[in-house]
Amino acid sequence: MNGVGALIEQLGQLHNRTQETPLFNPVFQLGLDLSRQLEGGELDLTGIEALVAELECESMQSRASRLRRLVAPVAIIDNRRELEMSLTEREFSAFRARWERPQLHAVFTAHPTFLLTPDQSAAVADAASSSADIGLNACVTGAERPAITLKYEHGRAMRAISHAQDARDAIVSEMLEHAAAHWPEQWHELEPLPFRFASWVGYDMDGRTDIKWYDSIGFRLGEKAERLARYAASLAAIDANHPLLNDLRGALAYAEARAADFAEDLTSPEALSGAANRLTADDPNKLLSLAPLIDALEAEAREAADQRAIALKTLAAAMRADGLGMGWIHFRVNSSQLHNAIRRRIDPDNTLDLASRGAMAALREILAEVKPLRSNFAALAIESSTAIRQFLAMAQILAHVDSDAPIRMLIAECEQPSTILAALYFAKLFGIDDKVDVSPLFETESALEHGGRFLDAVCAEESYQAYVRQRGRLAIQTGFSDAGRFVGQIPASLAIERLQGRLSEAMVANGLTDVAALIFNTHGESMGRGAHPDSFEDRLTWPLSPWAKRRFLRAGITLEPEVSFQGGDGYLFFATPELARATLTRIAELRPAETDLDAPVDPFYRRTDLSLDFYRAIRSHQRKHLESQTYSRALTAFGLGLLNPTGSRVSRRQSDIAADRGMNLRQIRAIPHNAILQQLGYPVNVIAGVGSAADGNYEELAALLTESARGRQLVRLVRSSNALASIKTVAAFGELFNSAYWASRPYRGTESHLSDACEALAEYLTTDDRTGVFRRLASRLRVDALKLHRLLALIPNENPLDDRETVRRTIGVAQAIRLALLQHMFLRAVSIPAFSRANDISRDDVMEMVFTLRIDDALAQLRRAYPTHFTQITDFEVNAPSDYPDNSGEGYATIARDYIDPIERAYALCLRLSTAIANEFGAHG
Template identity: 85%
Template sequence: MEDVSGLIERLGELHQRTRETPLFNPVFQLGLDLSRALEAGEIDLNALEGLVSELECESMQSRSKRLRRLVAPVDPATNSAALEDTFQADDIAEFKAQWERPQLHAVFTAHPTFLLTPDQSNAVAQAASKQDDIGAEVCITGASRPQVTLEYEHARAMRAISHAQIARDGIVAEALAHAAGKWPDEWHAIQPLPFRFASWVGYDMDGRTDIKWYDSIGFRLGEKAERLEHYTASLEAIDADHALLDVLRPALAYARSRAADFGEDLTVPEAMSEAANRLTADDPHKLLSLTPLIDALESEAREAATERAIKLKTLAAAMRADGLGMGWIHFRVNSSQLHNAIRRRIDPDNALDLSSKGAMATLRELLARVKPLRSNFAALAIESSTAIRQFLAMAQILAHVDADAPIRMLIAECEQPSTILAALYFAKLFGIEDKVDVSPLFETESALEHGGRFLDALLAEEAYQHYARLRGRLCIQTGFSDAGRFVGQIPASLAIERLQGRLSEAMETNGLTDVAALIFNTHGESMGRGAHPDSFADRLTWPLSSWAKRRFARAGIRLEPEVSFQGGDGYLFFATPELARATLGRIVEHRPAETDINAPVDPFYRRTDISLDFYRAIRAHQREHLESKTYSRAVTAFGLGLLNSTGSRVSRRQSDLSADRDMSLRQIRAIPHNAILQQLGYPVNVIAGIGSAADGNYEEVAALLMESERGLQLLRLARSSNALASIKTVAAYGELFNSAYWASRPYRGTESHLSDACEVLAEYLTKDDRTGVFRRLASRLRVDALKLHRLLALIPNENPLEDRENIRRTIGAAQALRLALLQHMFIKAVSIPTFSRANDISRDDVLEMVFSLRVEDALAQMRRAYPTNYPQITDFAVDAPSDYPDGDGEGYTAIQRDFIDPIERAYGLVLRLSTAIANEFGAHG
């Protein structure tokens, strides 16, 4: 077992033993084999690190291959030819209809999803961008992980958007060239707008308090400067002496200066006042609208030669799409923040139920008589309410940064129409109602369950109807984070789909078919968060199905689909110009904003006697897990200790040590929850319940799924996840806490040198509940999995995972290696000499920290108990002699070397294996 191939071979041999003993666990046994060799000195941590590096390398290659497969072809020439094949319009009117409507709004979001280091991301992207075989060039292993800051996230978002803009420009130019060739006398009428880009990085206040108001202003000014730099460079490439450069260049210099102002610490009133006054003062170079420049470019293009005209119109199209920023921006708050803000206006005594008819009547009256108020940066600086502060910030951006680009106001956990009316009130109060798109987020189980009634009530409100017509669109947001965690991924997708259908009905019922429906699906990345892993076509239609799109089309409602590309994984699609062009190319080919209105009805929606029961049964099964203390304890058994820190927003709400054992799933955010499931070996929220839902009706369910486009898509998600899943791995983690295992390990003198440590572990773990928890969970998963396999056996696998068994064995080898490292950490932790309680932390507390993988906390306490740096008598210039101390002064160096450092190093390898396993799953969170 000197290399990974040896581990995989040994794991295969061990799997054969399950035929003799069904309860035999090959993953745990391989972990024990490695642990014995490590503790006997036959191998050391250096050797294990070599295996970890090899697994990391293979996983990086896997990630790069998957990325290329999803967006292939990546060759620019091939993509140009593929784009040419999409130009099928017979007349210019049809061509305009296809190209003057965004096929997709792409939002670059960020949460804890930056798994790879910058160098690793670049290596994966560069390898995926080429046609060559992917080899060792992608293998950047053991890299130190820089802290993921908000500034880093924002910079990566802007980099991805920049590549997307360049790719869009190329597509627009080729579309214009085609039109100029086919309709030489009419093509100037075309104003292409195939994509819009946006970001909420730096503006999302849901679940975080670390973003100051001037951070958001500073980010927006920085984005303005960056976009003006791109516009200037594009125009210089067309004509270095172009007259409009006299407008763009000084505007760029002005924007850079103002961005620098707001990049400083503005907590001091004097500093804030100076920065604000420079931004709000009249200045000829302030440039708040691109409309005059767009008109000038279009006008010049009509008189120019074709080649120059295409370049001018391409630049105008970019300005029309993005405005004075890298794209549009999305602010986000929580509904509770809005409730707190509106109560100050209508309910200072906190006596009114905001969901009541009385509250709605009060809000209607308030909206009818509200008069806009002027505001300035001082009002923004002193505002204590998060929600009001966001509206004030939007008002300042629209007044002093970009007057044209609308701003989205996303409201998380929005479950009652009064919340939207409250948002409209503040938009009206600050005079920005005509530029702000208020969008409720439907993601929690309650929101999805009652969302139809919510939409019926909201769209019946006269004030909301007036607002929607003023904006020309109404917006909703559906998400897969909390939905996928508390409902399950497949039930979440079907519930979201039904909600989208209810939106089309409510719009038709209330006479709002004259406005567009913008549906933002924040499905994020990674298997199990709504980003379907099987193909890019599935990725686009999973959150907004053909059935839902046809509902809008038949009602005559223009649909504007919007999706998120989240963090490290989503940004990889735009990490190089080649990948960005390939990604947008696939979107153009699939045309997610359009649908065939005459397509036959999918049997999945016709046979609701089967499909609805199927959905309800999966959902009920998922709820049983979520309500089970067994599931909650297993998922939280290691806290977040199996995960790398992958974002600037905290992944866990704070708790003390005593609360860890009873940690609720609600203390862990959705992204790390899904990540933990993959690290434990079984994505419960994707797979669980499908088999049980078909129990007793396998043939009929299988027949329906096989006949249905949507049903097969559900199965492709389940198969993709199941192909990587291992219930044996789930069970293996429980055996780490099995007192009987530790008591028996040195039995009959096999590992006598571990007798003392194993005895301590065995005695300590007699009171630990995790072995039983993992065994119960594994048993429940196994029963459901048997039923799933019975269902899948009836349905041909249309797209089997290549090299499935080798990938599974590779993941199994990584899991076994991690089990060996965890055992090494446990043995070292109990072998450290006993130290006295200090600062209310005992030795047992430190052991529990290690067992729960709060390793950094444990190491800090160990180093406090056994310091290696301490005052020396020679540090003091004291005249009186002393014979004491009479030792050699080594202190606790040996304890540091033999116990503390190995724990730290082993844990570092554990986290590197977490990255490798996440890569195999295609995950980033």
């Protein structure tokens, strides 16, 4: 075996055989060829590991190249020049309008996408940060994965935000320098605010119970200390003896001490009381507002020379943007948690339908009568309701940590206007409604389908109108993860776009054009989570299209776009100073909060007879997959065993072996769902249905998609995904469970040394359904793909990839090697000597664990059945002699060496291949 290049060539030759035999599967055949070499001794796991390392390296180079391509140019000097070229305003008023409100709110979320190790992330980012050729400098192979804890995720988020802050400071400084040169009499009036940053890491309670309330307080205090240290460092760089440094350093020491308090275990009343009393007590260093410091810096700047004035105003701008933290924070709860909390107030007997008019009337009544209540940390500690606990935590943060920076309250699965009124009630109850932005999340199929009526109803509520006017903004959240999973990514994106349009209509109809519309589009970096891979412009306009933006801006509604940069994938855009600067410069150039109001109507929105039918047909096709037992069984055939652990939040609920055999898709979260699709070789939730939706109307639909900017963007997404997809790979996985394959493999004397193992596997799998499941799924995907290719042939390819086949073959080789490793694991597992049932775990249970890739569980059971470390007779100081035991006790060591250890090593290599495949797709899940 000469390496991956030779395997790519071999796979290409095998592909040629499909012309003779259409059902021939080159990926599976290459996997079989490798398996025969591995089982025959021509190749060992060390040789396989060398191939895996080569694929890892190539995939990291691919990822670095993609990252650089999206944000290029990356050199600081180039981006300084690019920014200056974009400053084309001739009037100060126009310049001021552009720079005094955020073009984008960037939220650093921590969904489980920490695929790369810190060393790997650094290698990819460093390679992408330079214009030099990307070579071995991007490669870190076989890296040990750290435990991904909430603290780890928070630290990575803060690191990314710090780079973003530095990049924003540089942009603000250069913008002020330009203004000072062009408008010397007016530039001091500028209060720049081009970007805001936020995070929900440590504050997101949706789907997890492992975050204690005092963890959130502790994180916020830690962020306050970190930001104060950065403010002090910036001011010291301007003037090492500046008088405000004493204020900042005193506040920093105080914040560090309080953060240390809340980093302790505060479960006991005594511990909590001490920490709470120290935080709530008056103290000269208890800085709660930066307003006096901002005023002082601005006043000093007006009297200073330009260079010093620019530096002072840049620091004031950072303080104005971030407040007393690394950015704004987002708490998140589920709507059901709010429902449980509000029932205690309006429906203690649990008889009221919260969607009913009666519930709305009751909520209006208590909203009109509510009187704010004081609260303290003891009230927070004893509160059992998750939702109320969040409001109490927000109240304490606003009272004792940062009184200026508002807090977002995101509500997941929010489908009823009563949920919003319930949130408003608790915000008023604890006296924080003037600082909290309640934001419903529209992500489920029902929420997207009925979201327009929801928005109409809630915007008509007088209490809600008064609330958003008080806040100056109306906030909503649209999600692409669950929407992409349950609706399909393309219909989800189009449904979200229509929902955004309905929001503008509801605001106009209810006289709310005097408040801003803050639209938080929570997508990730994956195509399956709403991240368009073709360009940064596509990445920004896919979730918030020019059509949607025009609906707001033509109505005179200020738009505040917000997007997430999710976890390890998203943080790469801010992993180095160069990348952070390039990312923010691209955003500043593209101006996502603006659009051309005079642009002609895109035919995609004019020809709704075609576009709506197209949308509905894709959505219907996606629904059929989700409702199909075939699709569900194929995706769960290996459980979640094809995936690395990539976050602190669990990927699914705990279950037993029997439950694994019938795992439901709703047990798996959105990101693992998408990640499994990548690993199986076909992003169904992106591609499927597009071809079938064009059936019978190819020419007319192709013409529409070609003529429409939105249509071409849609096609670019599909082409990018399809370029990485392989239906043959999907089918290949099913053949692993084919009893006939195992029975035939040693046929006519070939591989006779495997006869017993293959016979055992063949017998074990005679009743297994997975071969048929994968074949049916592959057949359905193939029929749809034929129609897709017919449609794409009629649409010009805007970005043809020269290396498309090389990339596909590289992924194919990775899949084939993994197929060989999986077969190696199956053969080793079935060859282990039978052991007696212990603790309700049988040999068949262990086999099923291996087949569903619950390898850690299987290894634990096998090592318990065949221990290699146990008490020896020589460990005892017993005087009486003994001739027994009369053997060395090495039998189990042999079983471990020949069977158990190879399974463990092969599985570790499988997971490294999973990382490589995800890198080729550009993101995890």
